[in-house]
Amino acid sequence: MSPQLSLSTRQLSETASLGPRNGVWSVYVHFPWCLKRCAYCDFATSVAIEIPRQAYLASVIKELEIRTAQLQPAPIATVFFGGGTPSLWGAAAVSQILHWLDRWGGLAADAEITLEANPGAAEVGDLQAYAHAGINRVSAGIQSLNAERLRWLDRVHDADQARATIERLAAMVGSGALRSASCDLIFGVPGQSLAELQADVDTVLATGIPHLSAYSLTVEPNTPLAQRVARQQVPAPDEELSATMLEALPAMVASAGLQRYEVSNFARAQHRSRHNWAYWTGAHYLAVGVGAHGFVPQDGSCGMRYGNRRSASAYMRALQGSRLAQEFTETIGPIEHYTELVMTGLRLAAGVNLHTLDQYAGAGAADRLRSSAAKTGLLGVELIETNGFMAVSPQAVLHLDRIVRAVA
Ligand SMILES: C[S@@+](CC[C@H](N)C(=O)[O-])C[C@H]1O[C@@H](n2cnc3c(N)ncnc32)[C@H](O)[C@@H]1O
Numbered sequence: 273m274s275p276q277l278s279l280s281t282r283q284l285s286e287t288a289s290l291g292p293r294n295g296v297w298s299v300y301v302h303f304p305w306c307l308k309r310c311a312y313c314d315f316a317t318s319v320a321i322e323i324p325r326q327a328y329l330a331s332v333i334k335e336l337e338i339r340t341a342q343l344q345p346a347p348i349a350t351v352f353f354g355g356g357t358p359s360l361w362g363a364a365a366v367s368q369i370l371h372w373l374d375r376w377g378g379l380a381a382d383a384e385i386t387l388e389a390n391p392g393a394a395e396v397g398d399l400q401a402y403a404h405a406g407i408n409r410v411s412a413g414i415q416s417l418n419a420e421r422l423r424w425l426d427r428v429h430d431a432d433q434a435r436a437t438i439e440r441l442a443a444m445v446g447s448g449a450l451r452s453a454s455c456d457l458i459f460g461v462p463g464q465s466l467a468e469l470q471a472d473v474d475t476v477l478a479t480g481i482p483h484l485s486a487y488s489l490t491v492e493p494n495t496p497l498a499q500r501v502a503r504q505q506v507p508a509p510d511e512e513l514s515a516t517m518l519e520a521l522p523a524m525v526a527s528a529g530l531q532r533y534e535v536s537n538f539a540r541a542q543h544r545s546r547h548n549w550a551y552w553t554g555a556h557y558l559a560v561g562v563g564a565h566g567f568v569p570q571d572g573s574c575g576m577r578y579g580n581r582r583s584a585s586a587y588m589r590a591l592q593g594s595r596l597a598q599e600f601t602e603t604i605g606p607i608e609h610y611t612e613l614v615m616t617g618l619r620l621a622a623g624v625n626l627h628t629l630d631q632y633a634g635a636g637a638a639d640r641l642r643s644s645a646a647k648t649g650l651l652g653v654e655l656i657e658t659n660g661f662m663a664v665s666p667q668a669v670l671h672l673d674r675i676v677r678a679v680a
């Protein structure tokens with residue numbers, strides 16, 4: 273067992289008190305249970321006959337106590353309840369965590385507080401209760417509005433439930449009960465056409481939903497989908513069609529007033545995900561719960577990344593004994609941080625902020641990117657510097673992986 277696996281609150285509080293680099297915290301809270309496992313999913317989640325909601329809440333609060341003992345309280349700008357299916361936790365649990373965070377650092381007056389909610393696992397009354405508990409943004413896992421595609425993905429919901437959730441969320445944004453809402457779609461599912469994706473996008477956006485995340489279906493190792501593909505029971509996603517869809521998405525969302533601001537994310541003005549923005553731009557953030565990954569300040573380095581164990585029972589056992597259930601920690605030095613900031617920054621339409629690159633990864637980092645960027649002409653694509661940002665042209669989105677490999 274490595275030493276950090278058994279750090280107690282007392283030991284941690286003896287270390288220096290460290291604040292987030294931009295003066296505010298973002299907090300991720302993971303909820304690791306779902307009603308059903310989707311064939312393609314590799315996230316830290318499982319299905320339980322009975323979800324131990326209260327015991328898990330106690331463990332998450334204990335983890336917050338241990339981790340914050342060595343951190344400096346600061347206003348909390350964003351909170352994200354992700355999963356799994358956190359809309360199965362109940363509004364009372366969410367409320368208790370928000371109260372705890374408010375007492376610690378204080379929730380900022382304009383804090384963005386997001387809950388991932390799935391059709392079939394968040395009824396109308398639940399969504400209202402979550403809004404009363406403090407949730408002001410909901411991200412719904414719609415994935416598709418086609419019955420066949422939903423079955424293929426092993427989703428627990430059907431198309432009618434998906435439509436009802438979208439309409440409910442749009443109404444809540446319209447009435448001011450929520451500040452914002454987002455829908456997730458998956459594209460590149462075998463059998464899906466470009467016209468079907470456009471129809472799904474149109475149905476979601478016609479309701480007034482101001483944010484869309486669209487992910488290309490990935491066959492993750494050791495998932496039921498990977499097995500089905502390996503046994504040739506189902507075809508693999510068609511990479512060419514997925515690429516066409518990725519390229520077509522900005523035009524698909526434009527008439528509803530959304531713009532691509534990150535490769536997989538599209539929003540109207542004022543509706544970008546501030547929480548994800550914090551991840552992509554190198555902010556420090558706290559993460560708690562099964563399998564959660566955080567990035568916190570650390571003396572003498574750019575920060576420390578850590579990841580929690582992915583087993584819910586191992587996680588709760590450790591926290592019941594007042595120990596962290598940490599699987600790894602990694603000190604992030606300027607070289608690693610440069611790579612991370614360039615990788616995530618080039619996925620943003622705005623590009624990499626060269627000023628913060630120097631600030632976070634050390635003086636000279638921006639010049640290093642400039643000189644690597646000068647060589648990307650050889651790849652047939654260009655990186656463009658405008659007003660202190662280095663960005664990939666929108667037309668080069670399909671070459672992003674190659675560009676990132678060349679310069680990060
Ligand atoms: C892990 S889920 C959590 C939220 C919620 N449970 C749901 O299913 O929407 C977050 C997002 O990742 C997507 N996702 C997970 N595995 C994926 C994969 N292999 N390919 C593409 N998208 C994936 C989900 O479909 C969802 O939109």
Ligand code: SF4
Pocket residue numbers: 305306308309310313314315317355356357390413
């Ligand atoms: S509902 Fe979401 S988190 Fe749960 S298995 Fe499906 S994709 Fe994964």
